[in-house]
Amino acid sequence: xxxxxxxxxxxxxFGGTSVADYSALQRCADIIQNNPAIRLVVVSAxxxxxxxxxxxxxxxxxxxxxxxxxxxxMDIQHQxxxxxxxxxxxxxxxxxxxxxxxxxSNQLAEQGVEAxxxxxxxxxxxxxxxxxxxxLLRQRGHTARDFNAxxxxxxxxxxxxxxxxxxxxxxxxxxxxxxxxxxxxVVTQGFIGADxxxxxxxxxxxxxxxxxxxxxxxxxxxxxxxxxxxxxxYTCDPRQVxxxxxxxxxxxxxxxxxxxxGAKILHPATLxxxxxxxxxxxxxxxxxxxxxxxxxxxxxxxxxxxxxxxVRKGQVLLTARSLNMLHARGFLAELFAILARHRISVDxxxxxxxxxxxxxxxxxxxxxxxxxxxxxxxxELAPLCDVKVEDGLALIALIxxxxxxxPEVAGRVFxxxxxxxxxxxxxxxxxxxxxxxxxxxxxxxxxxxxHSNFLD
Numbered sequence: 148x149x150x151x152x153x154x155x156x157x158x159x160x161f162g163g164t165s166v167a168d169y170s171a172l173q174r175c176a177d178i179i180q181n182n183p184a185i186r187l188v189v190v191s192a193x194x195x196x197x198x199x200x201x202x203x204x205x206x207x208x209x210x211x212x213x214x215x216x217x218x219x220x221m222d223i224q225h226q227x228x229x230x231x232x233x234x235x236x237x238x239x240x241x242x243x244x245x246x247x248x249x250x251x252s253n254q255l256a257e258q259g260v261e262a263x264x265x266x267x268x269x270x271x272x273x274x275x276x277x278x279x280x281x282x283l284l285r286q287r288g289h290t291a292r293d294f295n296a297x298x299x300x301x302x303x304x305x306x307x308x309x310x311x312x313x314x315x316x317x318x319x320x321x322x323x324x325x326x327x328x329x330x331x332x333v334v335t336q337g338f339i340g341a342d343x344x345x346x347x348x349x350x351x352x353x354x355x356x357x358x359x360x361x362x363x364x365x366x367x368x369x370x371x372x373x374x375x376x377x378x379x380x381y382t383c384d385p386r387q388v389x390x391x392x393x394x395x396x397x398x399x400x401x402x403x404x405x406x407x408x409g410a411k412i413l414h415p416a417t418l419x420x421x422x423x424x425x426x427x428x429x430x431x432x433x434x435x436x437x438x439x440x441x442x443x444x445x446x447x448x449x450x451x452x453x454x455x456x457x458v459r460k461g462q463v464l465l466t467a468r469s470l471n472m473l474h475a476r477g478f479l480a481e482l483f484a485i486l487a488r489h490r491i492s493v494d495x496x497x498x499x500x501x502x503x504x505x506x507x508x509x510x511x512x513x514x515x516x517x518x519x520x521x522x523x524x525x526x527e528l529a530p531l532c533d534v535k536v537e538d539g540l541a542l543i544a545l546i547x548x549x550x551x552x553x554p555e556v557a558g559r560v561f562x563x564x565x566x567x568x569x570x571x572x573x574x575x576x577x578x579x580x581x582x583x584x585x586x587x588x589x590x591x592x593x594x595x596x597x598h599s600n601f602l603d
Contacts, residue, residue, distance in 0.1 A: 156328060157182065157370045160189040160337060160359035164376040165433040166276045167194040168223075169230035174433050176283050178374065179332060181436075187324070187366065188334045189296075189359040190280055192272025193223050197352075200248075200272055204265040206255040213252055221245055224275050237282050244271050244278075262306035266339075267347045273336035273355070281334040291332045298323045299365070300340030300358060302348045305490065309340060309348035311361055313420065320365035328366075335362070353414035360428075364420035371421050371428045373413065378432035379441030380405065380412055383456040387591050388598045394455060396442045401454050401546055402428075404580045408457040408544035418443065452556070453547040453601040458594055460587050462540040463520060464570065468502040469532035479503065481531060489524045495542070495573040495582060504571060506542060506584060540570060541590035545581045545597060550574070556581060563596045 161175050179185050192200075199216045207213040228241055251268040255261065277293050284291035299319040302309035327333050337355025340348050350357050356373060363371040380402065383391040397405075399422045406413040412430060421428050422445070431440035472478045482503065486493060494506040507519050520536055528534050550556050551574055560581060571584035585593055 155184055156186045156366050156368045157184045157372060158187045158189065158359055158363040158366065158368045159185045159372040159374060160355060161191065161280075161374045161433065162355065162376070163191040163194040163197070165374050166190050166192075166280065169227050171433065172227065172280055172283050174436075175280060175374070176287055176289075178433065178436050179284065180287065180289060184369065185372070186328045186332055187362055187368075188277075188280065188332065189337045189355060189362060190273060190276040190334065191337050191355040192276055193227070196220055196223055196272035196275075197269065200269050203248075203252045204255060204260075204268050206260045207252070208256050210256075213256055217249055217252060220248065220272075227275075227279050231279060231282055231286065233282065237278065240278060241275065244274055247271065263346050266306045266309075266349045269349050270336070270339040270347050273338050277334045277336050284332060284334070289332055290330060291334060292327065294324065294327065294333045294335040296336040296339055296358060297341035297345070297347060299335075300350075300361060302340040302342055302350070304342040304344070304346070304348065306346075306348055308351040308490070309342070311340065311350065311357070313361065313364065313423075316361055317365040320362065324362075325366070356414035356417035357420070360417045360420040360426075363426045364424040367424055368426050371426050373417075373428060373430045374433045374436075375412060375430065376432065376434065377412060378435055378438040379430050380443075380455070382454070382602045383594060383598050384458065387458065388456070388595050390598060390603055393439070394441050395439060396444060396447045396449075397454060398447050398450075399443055399445055400579050401548075402443045404544060404546045404577070405455055405457045408459050408542060408546070408580065408582065450548045452549065452553055453545060455546045456594055456598055456602065457544045457546060458590050459542045459544075460590060462538070462542050462584065462587075463507045464504060464537040464540055464584065465507060465520065466502055466504045466535040466537070467528065467532040468535070470501055471532075472501045472503070478531075482528075485524070485527050485531070488527075489519075489521065491519055491524070495571060495584070497571055497573070506540075506571070537570075539587050540584055541587040543583050543585060543590060543593055543597070545601065546579060549578050550581050551578050559600060560597065563600050564593050567593055 165171055165175055199220050203216050248271050251264050255264055281291045281293040299316060301312045301315040337358035338350055342348050359371060379393045380397060381391040381393055385391045399418050403418045428443040429440055432438055467482055491507055496505040525534060567585060567589045569583050569585060573582040
């Protein structure tokens with residue numbers, strides 16, 4: 148692939164609602180055909196499929212329940228297939244996928260849960276979506292082909308939340324994918340990859356965005372487009388704050404803060420590969436592609452003190468208390484080493500003389516929904532410290548520029564939320580956010596009050 152062609156490539160990712168049924172796939176195909184620069188398309192599983200596959204991956208022993216879940220997955224795929232007037236080859240491939248899904252579901256139920264088989268099962272949602280969209284594009288006269296993402300997305304072997312290997316991915320993209328882009332619009336799967344032994348892995352929930360960004364980075368793409376069911380990033384979730392409005396452009400730093408602190412429109416890890424490669428990201432709505440959407444860039448023309456609010460519910464606060472902390476060295480190192488062994492990232496942290504309180508980063512949780520605070524983790528912490536675990540909390544983040552250097556910000560925030568209890572405060576580590584941990588039941592009221600004071 149010539150260098151000038153490579154730099155003009157657009158990578159487009161379509162989420163689950165954007166490929167939910169035949170009509171949705173038609174809208175995707177319209178967007179692709181209206182922009183010849185879109186040469187690589189990354190798709191999620193059809194809406195509802197992954198949740199059912201996750202349930203099956205846990206080993207459903209009740210045969211009636213297991214067959215019902217399989218039937219629901221098959222119905223979603225068959226309804227799309229029937230509208231396509233599929234070729235014998237597509238019918239055969241779909242049949243092979245569905246048979247393998249059923250076999251893996253039975254094995255997980257009868258032989259016990261095995262992480263590698265769980266990830267193989269979860270991958271079939273994306274495999275079906277890419278197969279269908281590639282076929283639809285061909286039927287429309289487009290030169291398109293389905294591509295197995297496992298040939299390029301290389302990861303470690305941590306099934307359920309695998310870590311990508313960007314250097315290896317770039318090499319494999321040049322070898323297996325780049326030559327195809329000369330002549331084809333290539334459709335591939337998000338969310339999945341393979342380890343060094345060619346076993347299927349998954350990148351964690353929301354990993355399709357990350358896959359698209361990894362492809363864009365490897366290709367040094369002109370643009371990464373993320374197509375969803377909303378028309379860009381808003382100043383806050385409109386379902387919780389009716390006065391929220393779209394943001395025309397936002398920096399990578401701000402968008403990363405929003406994604407990290409709960410804005411579900413982007414996966415938190417997505418922006419890292421795009422930012423590394425300086426690939427601008429566009430977020431648009433599949434149903435209304437003509438709308439302006441949101442651009443994420445390294446720099447923006449306007450840099451307001453407050454850009455947006457994010458909320459992340461379902462937070463876990465872990466407080467570790469030990470008199471050994473007093474004037475001691477190494478306590479925090481040991482605490483964090485234990486958390487690392489259980490592959491848990493710490494989000495926010497505050498300390499006192501004899502205790503440390505921290506929130507756990509649930510955004511990188513496993514595809515199978517495995518709980519972060521396990522009995523094994525608590526057992527390993529027990530000799531080190533007394534542990535208290537609290538849930539039912541929400542983390543609210545005010546996001547903007549130079550917040551830690553602007554004197555009136557903290558005072559205004561505390562004045563607005565004074566009637567409600569604050570469980571934790573975090574400011575200063577980043578100039579782009581000020582975070583408060585509150586009761587989940589208070590989150591909506593606090594969000595609306597902060598939005599009215601800072602962003603309306």
